[in-house]
Amino acid sequence: MTSKRLVFVGPTEGHATRLRRVLRATARGSDEWTVVRCSDPQQALDELSQAPTDVVVSELELAGMDGPTFLEKVKRMNPSSVRLAITQSGDARQGVAAIQSAQQVLRPSCSDEFLGEMIHRTERLHRFVGNETVRSVVGGLDRLPSVPKTYWALMRAAGRPKTSIADLARIVESDPAMSAKVLHLINSAFFGLARRVTSIHQAVSLLGIDLLKGLVLSAHVFATFEEVKLPGFSLDLFQEYSIRIANLAKRFITTSPEREAAFTAGLVHDLGKLVVAIRFPEQFARITRRASTAPMPYHEVERAHIAATHAELGGYLLGVWGLPFEIVEAVGYHHEPMLALGPNSNTDLSILAAVHTADSLFGIVTCGEPEERLDRIFLERAGLLQHLPEWRRLTEEEAARIH
Amino acid sequence: MTVLVFDPSGSSAPQLSDLLKQAHREARATSDEVEARRLAQLLGVVVIALTDQVSKSIDLIRHVRETESGSVYLLVAAPANAEAQVELAYEAGCDCDVRLPTTASAFNARLLPADRRQLSRVSQTARSAVRANGARPLTPATPGAATTAAMPAARPAPSSILEVVVRSAAWRGMGADLQRVASTFLTVNCNAVRLEGEPDIALARGIVLANVDQQLEVRVALATDAKSARTFTTHLFGEDSSDLEADMLGELANMAMGALKAAFAKESVPFTGGLPEALPPNRFLQFNAQCVHVEQFALAVHDARIFVRVGIHSKRNVLVGAPALQEGMVLAKDVFNAKGMLLLTAGTRLSATSADRLRQALARTQSVEVAWRGQ
Numbered sequence: 001m002t003s004k005r006l007v008f009v010g011p012t013e014g015h016a017t018r019l020r021r022v023l024r025a026t027a028r029g030s031d032e033w034t035v036v037r038c039s040d041p042q043q044a045l046d047e048l049s050q051a052p053t054d055v056v057v058s059e060l061e062l063a064g065m066d067g068p069t070f071l072e073k074v075k076r077m078n079p080s081s082v083r084l085a086i087t088q089s090g091d092a093r094q095g096v097a098a099i100q101s102a103q104q105v106l107r108p109s110c111s112d113e114f115l116g117e118m119i120h121r122t123e124r125l126h127r128f129v130g131n132e133t134v135r136s137v138v139g140g141l142d143r144l145p146s147v148p149k150t151y152w153a154l155m156r157a158a159g160r161p162k163t164s165i166a167d168l169a170r171i172v173e174s175d176p177a178m179s180a181k182v183l184h185l186i187n188s189a190f191f192g193l194a195r196r197v198t199s200i201h202q203a204v205s206l207l208g209i210d211l212l213k214g215l216v217l218s219a220h221v222f223a224t225f226e227e228v229k230l231p232g233f234s235l236d237l238f239q240e241y242s243i244r245i246a247n248l249a250k251r252f253i254t255t256s257p258e259r260e261a262a263f264t265a266g267l268v269h270d271l272g273k274l275v276v277a278i279r280f281p282e283q284f285a286r287i288t289r290r291a292s293t294a295p296m297p298y299h300e301v302e303r304a305h306i307a308a309t310h311a312e313l314g315g316y317l318l319g320v321w322g323l324p325f326e327i328v329e330a331v332g333y334h335h336e337p338m339l340a341l342g343p344n345s346n347t348d349l350s351i352l353a354a355v356h357t358a359d360s361l362f363g364i365v366t367c368g369e370p371e372e373r374l375d376r377i378f379l380e381r382a383g384l385l386q387h388l389p390e391w392r393r394l395t396e397e398e399a400a401r402i403h
Numbered sequence: 404m405t406v407l408v409f410d411p412s413g414s415s416a417p418q419l420s421d422l423l424k425q426a427h428r429e430a431r432a433t434s435d436e437v438e439a440r441r442l443a444q445l446l447g448v449v450v451i452a453l454t455d456q457v458s459k460s461i462d463l464i465r466h467v468r469e470t471e472s473g474s475v476y477l478l479v480a481a482p483a484n485a486e487a488q489v490e491l492a493y494e495a496g497c498d499c500d501v502r503l504p505t506t507a508s509a510f511n512a513r514l515l516p517a518d519r520r521q522l523s524r525v526s527q528t529a530r531s532a533v534r535a536n537g538a539r540p541l542t543p544a545t546p547g548a549a550t551t552a553a554m555p556a557a558r559p560a561p562s563s564i565l566e567v568v569v570r571s572a573a574w575r576g577m578g579a580d581l582q583r584v585a586s587t588f589l590t591v592n593c594n595a596v597r598l599e600g601e602p603d604i605a606l607a608r609g610i611v612l613a614n615v616d617q618q619l620e621v622r623v624a625l626a627t628d629a630k631s632a633r634t635f636t637t638h639l640f641g642e643d644s645s646d647l648e649a650d651m652l653g654e655l656a657n658m659a660m661g662a663l664k665a666a667f668a669k670e671s672v673p674f675t676g677g678l679p680e681a682l683p684p685n686r687f688l689q690f691n692a693q694c695v696h697v698e699q700f701a702l703a704v705h706d707a708r709i710f711v712r713v714g715i716h717s718k719r720n721v722l723v724g725a726p727a728l729q730e731g732m733v734l735a736k737d738v739f740n741a742k743g744m745l746l747l748t749a750g751t752r753l754s755a756t757s758a759d760r761l762r763q764a765l766a767r768t769q770s771v772e773v774a775w776r777g778q
Contacts, residue, residue: 231745238743270742288744292764366741368763399741399766 005051006035006119009044009070010059013037015086015108018115019057026116039063041070048078055082055123060098071101079135079320082126084119104325117347121340122325128339129315129332133308138316141279147321148220150178151213158209168209169201172216181219182212191243192401210257214264217323218242221267225274232288233277241362242267248358248398252391253350258326262354265330269355271317272310272331280306297373299335311335330355337378349382357388361395405673406448406514408432409439409463412455418503419450419480425507426514427615436463443467443475448517451497453481453488461495468496476517564617564672565717569696573666577713578700580662585702585709588658589635593702593709602701602710605629606648607682608656609690612663612674618718621663621674624682624690624711625656631707653679655709663713687712692750693733693774720772725765730755733774740764 006023008016016037023033038044040063048056056074060067071083085102098105104122106115153171157163173179179200186197186207197203204212222239246266253259277284283305290305291298299309315332330352333340337356340349356375363369379385406423408430410416416432423430431446433439436459443449449467451460460479467475477497481489489500501513568574578595585593607626613619627635632648640647656679667674682690687710691697694714702709720735734751738761746764747757765771 233745234737234739234743236743237739237741241742292740292744292746293760363742366766366769368765400768 002031004031004033004054006033006055006057007038007044007047007053008035008057009038009041010057010062010086011039012059015057015059018112019119022112022116023119025112026120041065041073044070045073045077048074048081053078053081055084055119057084057086057119058102060085060087068098068101071098075101080126080130082119082123084122101322103319103328114347117342120342121329121347124342125315125325125329125332125340126319129312129319129328131308131312134312134316137279137306137308137313138275138320141275146224148217150175151217151220152322154209154213154216158213165201165204168204168212169199172200172212177223178216178219181223182215185215185219185239185243188240188243192247208260210260211263214246214260214267217264218246218267221271221274225278230274230277230284231281232285233273238270238273242270244398245269245355245358245362248362248391248395249351249354251394252354252357252387255350258348258350261324261326262330262351264323265327265334265351265355266358268314268318268327269331269334269359270310270314272312272314275313275317276302276306276310295370297335297369309335326351334359337375338381341378341381350384353379353382353384357391358395361392362399365395365399405429405431405446406450406517407439407442407446408450408452409436409443409460410434410452410454411436411459412452415452415454415480415503419452422505422507422510423450426511428511428514439463440466440470444470447474448476448514449478451477451479451492453479453485453492454503457488457491461491464492464495464497476514478513478517565619565695565715568619568621568667568670568672568715571667571670571672573663573670573672574698574715576666577663577698580666581659581711582702584658584662585655588655589639589704591638591704593704595700596703598699598701598710598712602626602687602708603628604684604687604710606632606652607684607687607690608649608652608679609682609686610656610660610679611677612660612667613677614667614672614674617672619672619674620716620718621667622691622694622712622714622716623656623659623663624687624713625652625659626682626684626687626710627652627708631709634704634707635709649681652709653681659711689750690714692752693735695733695774716774720774722770723773724767725762725769725771726767728753728758728761728771728773730758732758735772735774738765738771741766741769 006019008019016035020033020035023035027033036047038047042064044056044058047053056071056078058067058070062070067085071085074081074083083102085098085105086108087098087105103126104118106118110118150172154168157168157171172182182200182203183197185191186193186203193206197206203215207215218239222235226235246263249262249266250259253262276287287298287301287305291301294301296304299311302309311332311334315328318328318331329340333352334355337349337352340352357379360369360374363373364371376385376388379388406428408416408419408423410419410432411434413434416434420430420432431442433442439449440463443463444467449463451463453460464477464479467477479489479492479497479500480503481492481500483502492500499513501510582593582595604626605628607624609622609624612621612623632652633643636648636651637643639651660676660679664674664676691712691714694716697712697714699710699712702711716733723732730753732753734747734749734753736749738746740746746761751757753761761771
């Protein structure tokens, strides 16, 4: 029997009651949940310091401190606790602020099943990418890659009702190096635009803010690592490959905002490889050599050498940065998507499926990787297997493009 | 390729020489007709100024055409309004004209047919040398032996300048040349013997000869073990130290380079030489890794050895589609897969296994840069 603890913070007693009911109904057989209700943030912080807590759920309107600020404190004090926010109002600004500090933002109008599934799913991912080994690997970096400030500035601005395209463009343009990198990415042959984009304003008009956010994030990631010597690795080719996976993942999904999220996840899905390269340069070279000759998948070679995978490391880092849950999940599980499925999963896994499939099929078609890399059982469980022939056709089309 | 610049008045020679230099060609200028006639045959490419004393220029063209079979390339350089003079030059037998002022790249473009013609001349010269000296390849054990073996039957004509060099008397006589140089420098008779096994290298020097026009590179690596280094150095200098050992080997590398330069120049394939560079011991073999032809032997005095490796490769690379990669190809650049992961490094010679692996691991549309093997 595993004891788990959830701390709820907020004035609404009904939420705590509902959480107890939901966790009782949806918990795995061996888990026993205790739900502690705190009426104010200070009481909650005291509770957290007294006993290990698996999940913290907070309303956004609190006495004495707003929800996002409280959750930031929890993130610093208790990085191992999952942080969820419940938002009452339709205030988009509040929602955006919460996204940065919480791993999930939930509406009270969601069903009990959905609520339970999201709690368990978030907790599962948090444990997977936040395991001890991963945290020690990332903690051992001389310099942790910085939080993508421009990305978050765009997020906040996009949440304001009167933000214009010019306002968004100005945010990116305030960092000339970032602007140059974003334009370089957009104009890359692999991005596939028919015309040249010469300004950020034009980029926002053409692509929309969601795709631009993804590009800003990607530019930030590659800027962080471009000063580092990466033997056995071409950062330029890696960046091109990431763009191709992002494009593929976006094409696999037909609905917004999932397709934009898949695009962003595709851009950064292998971010963890860069972490491995700078944290373990010799092992990275060995892993690369071994993976090119061994029949094992790349991530299993990694696990054999460093007891962690680039997927876990990338997911953890994106989680630390506060990226949306679906993107963290897609990155963290992109080699082992079945781990995202709980016993009664019925929530949307299309973003993870798109990234996993794009990455696997691209490797099969262009690098001679075996067909087993693609998890067809996962696609079937996620209700997406019927799309595979079309996805394969799109991948072959992408692979046949400029080389 | 050295180009003769003939300018009877001397006024255009500096401008023409400068254009040739910008086009990475060596120039030799003269205003003397007699010397020009002699050098035209020797150098094979002549730029003739049609600025002043045009009649002397036209006379030179006529003389060259009357006295040789047409392999000398004659390019006239004339002012833009010199139509009549250019017409005369063509009647006399010149090959091409260029109008001044012009750019180095335009000037160079006019000389490209000369390159092709020169290549043909070198091939003919080398073929003659091969026929005269027999076709036996270099055998390190018997470098001074008489070369009277019969030519192997049905050997195809060389298809490239690299093959021309490899079949030349200069290449095949390397062992004898370097044996002679070493004996002179070390003041003791050296024998050229087969290089057996993996030598135990303590000290190594490398030196590179380059023919920029043909994009050829000859890489010479000399190495010795610790005991041999002491032996030769003590013999030469009367004392031993690591600095003196390095000097001994570096100077020998220099002299080897000089001997090879002289030998190749006789074959009309001029090389320029660099300075000797210190090689970490484990780079002795890798120094020639990109070379498509390598000769190796040792220069021996009793049990003291100088190990020699001489390799040649073309710096021209070719793009090969992934499905066409084969055993024996040498990678000119690092090869990455579509995910940016390094698969094999530049200089790797593909085995059957690695070629197969590379074909599997690369997209069909991907191309790989390999060292040109003149095939």
